[in-house]
Amino acid sequence: MVITLKLYSTLREKLPPEARGQATLDLHDGATLDDLLAHLDLPKRVVISVNDEHEPDLTRRLNSGDLVRIFSAVGGG
Amino acid sequence: MPHGYTGNILHVDLTHQTTTVETPDEAFYRKYMGGSALAMFYLLRDMPAGADPLGPDNVLVLALSVLTGAPLSGQSRMTAAAKSPLTGAIGDSQSGGFWPAELKFAGFDAIVVKGAAKEPVYLWVKDGAVEFRPAAHLWGRITGDAEDAIKAELGDDKIEVLQVGPAGENQVRFAAIMNMSNRANGRTGLGAVMGSKNLKAIAVRGTSKVEVADKQAVSDLARWGAQNLPQSNITGLSKYGTAETTGANQTIGSLPTYNYNSGVFAEWEAIDGTTMYDTILKGAEDGKQDRLGRDTCYACTVRCKRVVEIQEGPYKVDARYGGPEYETTSTFGNYAGINDLAAIAKANELCNQYGMDTISCGATISWAYEAYNAGKLSKGDTGLDLTWGNAESMVKLTEMIAKREGFGDILAEGSARAAEELGRGLGDYLITVKGQELPAHMPQVKKSLAVIYATNPFGADHQSSEHDPAVEADFETFKDRLAMIGVNKQLPKRSLDAEKIDFAVKTQRLYSALDSLNLCQFVFGPAWQLYGPDQTVETVRAITGWDVTIDEIQELGERRLNMLRAFNAREGLDRKEDKLPAKLFKKALKGGASDGFKLDEDEFEAALDTYYEQSGWDVETGNPSRPTLERLGLGWVADQLKM
Ligand code: SF4
Numbered sequence: 023m024v025i026t027l028k029l030y031s032t033l034r035e036k037l038p039p040e041a042r043g044q045a046t047l048d049l050h051d052g053a054t055l056d057d058l059l060a061h062l063d064l065p066k067r068v069v070i071s072v073n074d075e076h077e078p079d080l081t082r083r084l085n086s087g088d089l090v091r092i093f094s095a096v097g098g099g
Numbered sequence: 100m101p102h103g104y105t106g107n108i109l110h111v112d113l114t115h116q117t118t119t120v121e122t123p124d125e126a127f128y129r130k131y132m133g134g135s136a137l138a139m140f141y142l143l144r145d146m147p148a149g150a151d152p153l154g155p156d157n158v159l160v161l162a163l164s165v166l167t168g169a170p171l172s173g174q175s176r177m178t179a180a181a182k183s184p185l186t187g188a189i190g191d192s193q194s195g196g197f198w199p200a201e202l203k204f205a206g207f208d209a210i211v212v213k214g215a216a217k218e219p220v221y222l223w224v225k226d227g228a229v230e231f232r233p234a235a236h237l238w239g240r241i242t243g244d245a246e247d248a249i250k251a252e253l254g255d256d257k258i259e260v261l262q263v264g265p266a267g268e269n270q271v272r273f274a275a276i277m278n279m280s281n282r283a284n285g286r287t288g289l290g291a292v293m294g295s296k297n298l299k300a301i302a303v304r305g306t307s308k309v310e311v312a313d314k315q316a317v318s319d320l321a322r323w324g325a326q327n328l329p330q331s332n333i334t335g336l337s338k339y340g341t342a343e344t345t346g347a348n349q350t351i352g353s354l355p356t357y358n359y360n361s362g363v364f365a366e367w368e369a370i371d372g373t374t375m376y377d378t379i380l381k382g383a384e385d386g387k388q389d390r391l392g393r394d395t396c397y398a399c400t401v402r403c404k405r406v407v408e409i410q411e412g413p414y415k416v417d418a419r420y421g422g423p424e425y426e427t428t429s430t431f432g433n434y435a436g437i438n439d440l441a442a443i444a445k446a447n448e449l450c451n452q453y454g455m456d457t458i459s460c461g462a463t464i465s466w467a468y469e470a471y472n473a474g475k476l477s478k479g480d481t482g483l484d485l486t487w488g489n490a491e492s493m494v495k496l497t498e499m500i501a502k503r504e505g506f507g508d509i510l511a512e513g514s515a516r517a518a519e520e521l522g523r524g525l526g527d528y529l530i531t532v533k534g535q536e537l538p539a540h541m542p543q544v545k546k547s548l549a550v551i552y553a554t555n556p557f558g559a560d561h562q563s564s565e566h567d568p569a570v571e572a573d574f575e576t577f578k579d580r581l582a583m584i585g586v587n588k589q590l591p592k593r594s595l596d597a598e599k600i601d602f603a604v605k606t607q608r609l610y611s612a613l614d615s616l617n618l619c620q621f622v623f624g625p626a627w628q629l630y631g632p633d634q635t636v637e638t639v640r641a642i643t644g645w646d647v648t649i650d651e652i653q654e655l656g657e658r659r660l661n662m663l664r665a666f667n668a669r670e671g672l673d674r675k676e677d678k679l680p681a682k683l684f685k686k687a688l689k690g691g692a693s694d695g696f697k698l699d700e701d702e703f704e705a706a707l708d709t710y711y712e713q714s715g716w717d718v719e720t721g722n723p724s725r726p727t728l729e730r731l732g733l734g735w736v737a738d739q740l741k742m
Contacts, residue, residue, distance in 0.1 A: 030373045031335040031343040042377065067576050069347040076350045076692040078572065093347040094335045095573060 023049050023086040027058075030093045036062050049084065056080040058090065069093045102312040103165040103642040104128055108141075109207045109229065111222065113296050114155060114214030118229045129645060130732060132655055133164025133208065135191055136615035138180035139662035141211045142189070143736060148669045152184035152288075153270055153295040155215040161202075161261070161276075161301070162210075164617035168203035168309040168397070169642045171321050172629070173622025175200040175397035178614060179284035181292045182666075183557065185272045185459065185513050186533040188676070189666040190287030191557045193614055198278040198303060200397035201259040205305030216297040221262075223253060224303045234299035239265055241452040242280040243419050249302050261301045264454025266501040267294035271511040273459035273536075277451060281394075281404070281421030285456035287535065287557050288513075312644030320638055324622070324629055325400050332627035337401045338389065341425035342372030352693025353544040355537070356433040357487060358462075358469040359530045359682065362541055363691030366438035370428045379444055381408040381418045394421065396619070401629070403621060407444045414445035414494065423447040423457070426561075429539035430461025435468045435493055442490035446497045453501030459513060462536030464496050466514040467506075469528040476525075481506045530680045532559040533672075540566060542679070543688055543696040546595045547603040549703055550710050553677045554721065556663035562620055565606035567592075567599070569626040580631040583649055584609055595702055600709045609635075611656030657714075658731040661723045664716070665736045674721035677707060 027045045029036060034043035049058065055070060055077065070077050071091045072084070084090065106128075108121040131137040138160035150156035159181040166174045177199035183190030202210070206227040219234035237245045246260045259278060267274035267290030274290030275283040284290075311317050328334060335343045345367055348354040352362035368374060377383060382391030394404035405422025409415050416422075423431070423443055431437060431446040450457045470476040471485035478484060482505050483492040499507025509517045515534040518525040530537045535558025542549035545567040552559035567590075569577050574589035581587070584605045590598055606625050609632060613623055616639065623630045623638070630638070632649055639647045667676075679698065687697045711718045715727035728737040 030346050030371070031339040033335075034373070043373070067573055069350050071350045076352070091346065091350070093350060094332075094343065095347055095568065 023051050023053065023084065025049060025084055025086070025088045025090055028089070028091045030091070033064060033068070033092055033094060036064060053084050054080065055082050055084065055090070058084065064092065067095050069095045101125065101128070102310050102644045103169065104133070104208050105203065105206050107207050107227075109210045109224070111210060111212045111229070112214050113212060113216040113220070113298060116216070116220075116231045128165055131658075132615050133167070134162050134176075134178040134193075134615040134617040135180060135611070136655060136659035136662060137164070137209055138162040138178050138191070139659060139666065141209070142180060143662060143666060143739065145211065145213065146182065150182055152182040152187065152292060155296070157182050157292055157295070159212040159289065159292050159296065160209060161212070163199050163203055163208050164615065166638065166642050167617050168200040169311050169317060170398050171317055171638065172324050172399040172401055173619035174617065175399065176617040176619055177202070177284070178617060179276050179289045181289055182670070183287040183289070184270070184291045185288035186535050186558050188533050188558070188670060188672055189556050189663050190289050190292070191614075191663065192276075192284040192286045192289055193562075193617070194276070194278060194282050194284040195396035195619060196259070196278045196282035197397045198259040198261045199617065201303045201305055203305070203309055204307050205303045206307060210301065212296065212298060215295065219297045219299050221249065221298070221300040221302060224301060226305055226307070237299050238268060241265065242277050242454060243417070243452065245300065246280050249300060253302060255304055258302050258304045261303070262299055262454070263290045263293045264452060264501070266453040266455045267291055269501070269503045269511065270294055271455060271500060271503065272513045272516070273456040273463070275450070275454045275456050277454045280419055281451050283451065283454070283456065285458065286560070288456070290454045311642045313641045316637065316641035320630075320634065320641060328400060328629060331629050333401060333621055333629050336621060337403045338393075339372040339376050340403060340405045340422070342370070342375055342423065342428045344425050345371040345428065346373070350692065351544060352688065352691040352696070353541045354433050355429060355539050355541055357436055358434055358465040358528060359537065359541070359680075360469070360686065361689045361691070362544060362693035362696070364433035364436070367433065369438040370432040370440050370443060372425070375405065375407070375422070375428075375440060379407045379409055379416070379440060380422065381406045399619070399622070401622060409441055409444060412441055414441040416441070416444045416448045420448040420451040426539050427457040427461065430458050430465065431493060434461055434465035434539070436487035437490045437493055438488065439490035442494050445494050449494070449497045449501065453498075455501055458538050459536045460497060460500060462530060463500070463510050463514040463517070464493055466518070466528050466530065466536075467496070467510060470525050473528070475523050476521075480521075527682065530682070532679060533676050535559060537680070541693070543683060543698060544593070544693050546593050546698075547599050549595065549679060549683075549698055550600060550706050551603055551607060553679050553707065554710060556660070556667050563607055563610050564603050565610070565625050570599070570602045573626070577626040580625055583632040584625055584653060586625075595706045597709050600706055600713055604710065604713045605653070607660065608653045608656035611659045612652045615655055615659045654731065658733065660714070661728060661731055661733060662736065664721075664723050665728065665733070665740060668720075668722040668740055674707070674711075674719065677721055679703070
């Protein structure tokens with residue numbers, strides 16, 4: 023199962039700099055957002071959208087072709 | 100020799116061109132500590148009730164705290180306060196930079212400015228000496244030019260200059276006070292107050308040092324901060340700026356778009372902080388933006404300030420005027436459906452050159468865009484095409500407001516006055532509280548902000564309390580710090596019950612204390628900031644030597660809030676002015692995660708009752724009560740209010 027991943031601000035540093043936060047990932051079928059965060063070694067306190075819809079539920083199973091965006095969660099500013 | 104403060108308050112009488120120095124005792128400093136609370140002391144003591152905000156009776160206070168100038172991140176900040184020409188209520192605004200520390204090194208904890216000069220003047224403050232100097236040759240010049248001219252004529256490049264730009268001279272009601280030509284005391288129009296006094300600038304230079312009580316403790320705190328910054332929750336903000344939050348706000352439906360009619364903007368990625376970092380930050384072309392594209396405040400290791408440089412295209416931007424924060428990318432961007440980051444950076448540059456608040460300026464423009472797109476304003480009125488997304492007109496209007504040209508002259512009054520002047524039901528499109536435009540955090544999504552925005556004494560403000568996610572989804576991460584100020588329970592999403600108000604009140608007190616200690620709210624705070632409440636206490640102890648506790652800090656915050664509210668009560672304001680824009684209740688948001696969200700009148704009014712009760716204020720009027728004022732050592736304020 024192949025998904026498109028976009029990481030923003032400091033989270034991008036989980037990928038090589040030339041990727042500029044964007045990658046295509048091959049995940050096992052039935053992989054969840056939790057699995058994805060673990061795979062990327064990302065914290066759970068992040069804000070995620072799947073296909074540009076907010077997804078707070080980390081047990082959400084991903085589908086091939088999904089676009090997953092992950093942002094740091096920050097308050098205020 | 101006191102620790103942390105100089106003991107000198109400079110009083111400046113512009114009318115008679117005289118100065119005096121007041122030397123309050125230690126008990127005074129311990130009680131008010133600085134910044135906003137200290138400024139309120141002088142405003143309540145020295146300003147007559149009912150003063151014209153743009154007349155000589157208004158008093159403008161620029162105040163540092165007992166911590167300013169110490170060698171620690173987040174301490175070089177300053178409060179400007181006066182009666183606001185935008186709201187008619189108290190005006191209060193914070194800024195960072197190098198000017199605050201420099202004023203301390205020059206020997207003063209605050210400057211209290213009274214009267215008005217007949218001709219433009221500027222003040223030259225050097226190591227305890229104060230000089231009035233003519234400023235007619237600086238009048239009309241943009242900030243960068245005036246700053247260069249002052250440094251050249253005083254012959255010292257290390258001078259820090261605080262000033263008003265042409266917008267302050269023109270008394271634009273949301274004019275800012277600028278320092279470094281890129282840091283702003285932006286909100287509540289205090290630049291217009293300074294302009295009305297014919298005070299162009301205050302140049303400062305000092306060579307003394309701040310004595311701290313416990314050098315080792317201060318350096319331990321500094322070292323801890325530097326070591327923990329990379330793993331902290333503000334590391335993204337330091338590198339990518341506050342606009343790094345654009346995508347997260349978009350995702351949760353809290354990115355105010357089309358003048359607050361939607362919480363999502365389809366083209367958000369074009370104006371996001373990560374995009375800014377990759378494209379227009381100085382040095383981005385060669386990957387050197389971490390070195391060239393970030394700036395700081397005195398002694399701050401965080402270096403969060405943006406430096407944008409654009410040399411090609413229709414919107415060239417000079418790096419000396421900094422770069423936009425999240426509030427600015429929002430108000431000049433998503434607020435009017437604008438996706439052009441270069442145009443936003445240009446509007447930001449204009450605001451810093453002319454000296455204007457980017458929030459009120461952008462939001463006043465987006466109000467006009469909504470009216471135009473609803474067919475209530477025409478090109479005949481505006482002289483410009485204000486179709487949603489038109490970046491060119493937005494940039495043009497920004498300049499027209501600063502210069503009070505054409506339609507810009509009406510908008511320079513702020514959206515609330517402009518709506519009143521134009522009539523035609525344009526009030527329906529307002530997003531103001533007490534006449535001040537809303538910042539870019541949505542109370543429909545983060546509901547405690549509904550109460551804070553409505554009740555905040557100087558109009559809607561996003562930096563007066565912690566936002567709801569800290570006690571909702573992120574509670575587990577922050578529970579230890581929140582417990583230090585008595586917030587102990589995770590709360591459901593979008594609640595607005597007594598427990599949520601308790602969270603708002605307690606975090607508001609801490610933020611209020613930070614504005615009196617003049618500590619940066621990115622560096623100190625109750626949740627995601629670099630240092631927590633315990634370290635805030637340690638900082639005050641280490642610098643001053645006072646045995647303060649978190650309760651004393653919270654009480655300082657409460658004292659300052661009561662003084663602000665008391666000022667408003669003296670001006671005749673009460674609960675009637677604690678109103679949110681009608682459209683937040685009437686019109687549901689469209690699209691994204693906040694689709695259908697609107698506020699509920701009954702829930703909101705009940706929440707207000709709870710808020711006043713928990714604050715120890717009169718529920719009918721929303722004003723401070725005598726027992727609360729007396730508990731906070733403010734019996735003299737109760738006497739003034741004749742209660
Ligand atoms: S965190 Fe940013 S705004 Fe705050 S003091 Fe440091 S550089 Fe200035």
